[in-house]
Amino acid sequence: MKKEITILEDDQDIREICTYLFSAEGYSVNSYGTISSFKRSTANPDIYLLDIRLPDGNGMDVCKSIKDNPILAKIPIIMMSAHLDASTVSSQCSAEEFIYKPFHITDLLDRAAALINRYRAG
Known part of the structure; x- marks a missing residue:
């Protein structure tokens, strides 16, 4: 079964790189540059x-609204930022993972795959 990821990232270069990387790994990718879009x-992604x-x-806030929705709450979320740290993020939303920007490509792909495997198994 094909994995699906939804990416919300305003930096077009990062969004395009992530879209390319996940597509190359066999994911179906939905990507957005704004919260309104x-x-x-x-989309009903796996992550x-x-x-x-x-x-x-x-x-x-997007993370909180996903986790507050009973239909979406179990879908894993990876938050990423160059400006905040993991402890700040974990105290404000219930994301399963946090990645600092700039990130290591294989780390991002490995974490996403592990979360999807846990999500599908549970």
Whole structure:
């Protein structure tokens, strides 16, 4: 079964790199540069990759709204930021993982795959 990821990242270069990397790994990728475009999505991914600082809001608020939705709450979330640290993020939203930018490509792909395997197994 093909894995699906939804990416919310305002930096076009990072968004394109992530889209390319996950596509090359066999994922179906939905990517968005703003919260407003993300909210119009009807995607049902296996995992979310969310930036924190976005032009029209905060990715941690998006994380909270996903985790508050009983239909989506079990879908794992990886938060990423160059400006905040893991402890700040974990105190404000219930993401399963946090990645600092710049990130190591294999680390990001490995963490995403591990989370999806846990999500599908549970």
